[in-house]
Amino acid sequence: MKAVFILLFVVSTSSLCFAGPQYRGHISSGLRFIEHHQTTGKDGYDPGQWRARVTSYLPSAVGVGKFNQPYEEPTAFIAASVANVLAEIYFLAPELESIPPMIRKTVAGFSNFYWNELFNFYPPTTYRGVQVRQPRYMYLAPRFKGFANIPPDADTTSVSYATIQYLNKIEYGEQSAPDLPASVLRAFSQARDVDRKAHVYNAGQGQKNTGAFLTWLWNEDDPKMPRNLFSKPHNGTRVPFNRNDVDCVVNANVLKLLTLTKNTDGPGYKAACRHLNRMALQKDFFFCGMYYPSRYVLPYSMAEIIDQGGSCLEPSRDAIVAFILKKQKRNGGWKNKYLTRPDRIQSTAWALSALAQLGDPENPSHRRAVHDGANYLAGMSARDRHGFIYWPGEVYFAATFVARYPVVWRSTAYTTATAIKALLLAERF
Template structure:
């Protein structure tokens, strides 16, 4: 009889203990994530380059490794070199800016952001951005009639360009990817520092749409077959135009790229659109859409509807490995599409549902996600970070995201942290490639990029939990 009377008490007491320890565990996780964020941000601040050595490295950027992983016949033997580029410093700056805007008590980030933005502006020409800085060539670029003085060209800072040909291929024009990221950096800078810097108009992207063209990039022809899509093209520069284009002409000129007269051949001191033909990249389109949404220009852009259709159509094909020209990581598409959706591109809901389903089906038992084996040995940390970011963005827009999937991803990422000088960081993952022929062998990696991407995820996850509560 006494046992029966005690039973309701035991049930209530057990429920109290369960709720108490659940709340305690939740708070412990919150404190753990905050401590990870604090330590990782110390790493980001301490590894930012503070002084400039011309044509070697620049104040405001972070160390980046440009890595040719295997010998390639016209580039030469495999090599690694530190590289200065707009994409990396802009991406890190923007992720840090989002962290600051979620927690404006972090005033210690302001000098870091200002120094980074000053470097980003060095890539700017009339609100358009190039991947590389303009620098003196490292050699003569013509057999005859070399100009004196030599004009500046866009090129990597330290990577060895062993021939005139490969040096000329590095002189790429301004592009939609860097332009969207560089202008997004300006938007954040304006908000944080109450500045009034100009932003690129949507018209700058609409000038280069995949519509009624007289050329095609061989990679798009071979893997995508969705020409005349109306979506945004990568390079903000005129491509070679045939009188009557066909696939055979593209194939012949690409094979004869070393021969004078080939439409694919780079010319000294002239901007080189790779293979003479612009391309359409699904990730680049998502980045442009995100920028236009954040600057409230989306509806004014002629290309936005077709870009949204292109993304959804490519995602429906399921064979995503070659979907992006420049981004080989298996989950970078998920990362950028979800970010554009969360930025205000509501028409990407169906695409986001597709990537969400794919993520939930591909999580490993340990909580990780992985890319191909030849990309940074499965690139689990970067892949998991990209997937987690997409999950958080989808959740923020009201999609049904499994808390268990997110928690497992977070736990895996935490288990992979490294420690240096009492500061935590994560090993560098692959976030960009040379594209097309070099897509699987020429990579860009950065500990700072991966670390700030992780930190940004943790900060947004905490903000999401706080809003839910």
Template sequence: MRRFLIFVFCILVVGGGAMLFVRYVKTPPVVYRNASLSEENLSSAIDRGILFLEKQQNPDGGFSLYICDNAEPERCDPIDSGPNTAAVFLALWPLRGEERVDRMAQKGIAYIVGAVEANVRSPGFSHAVWNVFSPDDIRHGRIPSDIDGLSVASLALKKFGVSFSDDETVLLQFRNSGGLFYNWLSHEWNRSETDRHAFAGGDPNQFPDPNYYGVDCVVNADVLAYFSAKGKQPEEICSYLNDVIERELYPQCTFYYRSPYILFTSMIAAAVDEGASCLEPSLPKIKRTLLEGVREDGTWSQNFFSNVVATFTLVKLEERGAIVSSAVEHILKMQRGDGGWDNAVVFPDLYNPVFYGSREIVTATALRTLFEYKEYVLEGKER
């Protein structure tokens, strides 16, 4: 079905200035509402999803991130973003070798390389830096670059075999006294992280260690995934994340993502995909928590993206029962006629009534989930 666009101007205080909202008036209907969970339907859904992403990829190779209105989530402002593009291709990593995916990746990885804004340096050390707003985005420079986006972009380049300035030693200056990473590559901004944690509802009395306050657990899980891909597992991060799971210090441990399901999938990415063996003590409890928390319809949350990453976490943990099948079937049945899945909250804005997300990142994550379920659960292939 044709997509109609209406451009609506409004003023929103996100670093100041005007925001151009793009309204998606008509959304294609779902195509698998009554379909059964079968290899044929999964293969067709994956094919449709890849076609959707091909059409959505920008001419420069990037995939847009969107700032969307909480009250009217179809009203969204596109952002040129290297880290978001990297997240799409990390999700598509298991599908590499498929001609269309490889063609998209060739353009997309070049875009990520081109989105490097500078290097963060200390005497003798240097590491490439990305901002959530790429250099060609009109909002670039409103906020500092962050270590979360740096970790995601760096991991994508490393997995796709691209060389770049990657001496992580320079990043160690952005840790607190407990060895945990702040979010920002800015000492000035990091001094206010406890205020941001408090604004999101955090309280230092919620945590057994004062170093847990003012840092984000998802950010640290993403840092661990990147460091693990380089053969390093910082003990401080490992102990912290294991303690978060053991004591159930979520979602209060994340003030940027505010979702336990994103925490779980970030830890799985570190542990299973990147070999962070230090997190193995937490995996059984993550699995048990998901199995006990699922609803009758195969969902965990009103947020569709949370349902996708929760399902993916169970697939990566080699769950093969009826619960994961029901969850995968729910994802399958929510695919739209154009091959994509609906936009959803990936992370909320801390101060404004908007959220960040995109159909592209939701679709790529859904494709990864369907693909790995089909390959390793239905077909029983070895990982």
């Protein structure tokens, strides 16, 4: 009887802990996939990027893409997002020496996306002799081309500078990262949700004058900005729908950069933290990301900030953990709302990472949740024709608040990188 009890004890406790680096095969093969698919600049992408595709599910007659046809969409935002996750993997496991060269290539390929010292989502092109911004490959009907002539944005600027900061940390150590350009800090501090008319999406959620950071680094009241939504591109740069907006995930990305660079005293930092803490307390993880139609990307982003020393978000730790534990499925994974798409792989990678960073390793229920989530995620992997493991790209972000469902971006490299990071964190939990 005693022997049976001991056997049962061993079996039950073994399900709560990890025995060594059991996912290293997935991790190493997944990194080889990402390395193999990094672009060289000869395939329509800038050097150091990874393939990303935007798909429109609007009727083709609307003129925003062709229905259900993926278009290649090279952006600094996707490239920086992948590189940032790779850097975070490297800091967890510095023995993964293939990562720094990939990040170097990404930073070297940023040149097409600079707007002075800020970053734009789209590369430049020329329309009627005027330099404008627009997609390289996605079809836009003539009436929509001007809509894409957008200004620099806080999201692309923050994730791209985070990549530069990470690379400097890898190359030269913790204390040697260069200061952010003053123009970048000034742009963030000037584009804030203060004493202004709220965007209709934000107003509908009661988010008015939050003090948080705005998405577009542009004066929405500039009299020279075209007000006609269908104004031609050469008529000038414009904020979509004429009104700047507050997106929780954009704010998390700005906070992450400011935390990395120790710029936590400037205008907006505390206000953005208060805004995200308020949303976490309300469990408003799905709707407050205007451009991010997932309820797990904000917990993931906030967890990374907390893990890197962003103590202003500590009040959200318990709420995030409780939310993720509640939403875990019996199979160990997580899924997004059907209102957008379940995206079980991307949802699980984000949720598992957040739980592994914010959860309590001494708590058996937390350990079981991490263990089950990691096993589910590992089982969702696939292999390409070279035999490399990868996780198929699922929805990362969307076009605008009116297109959170129908116009979306996917990146297999990003989904694969987040899955690798989640497994590595799970091993250490």
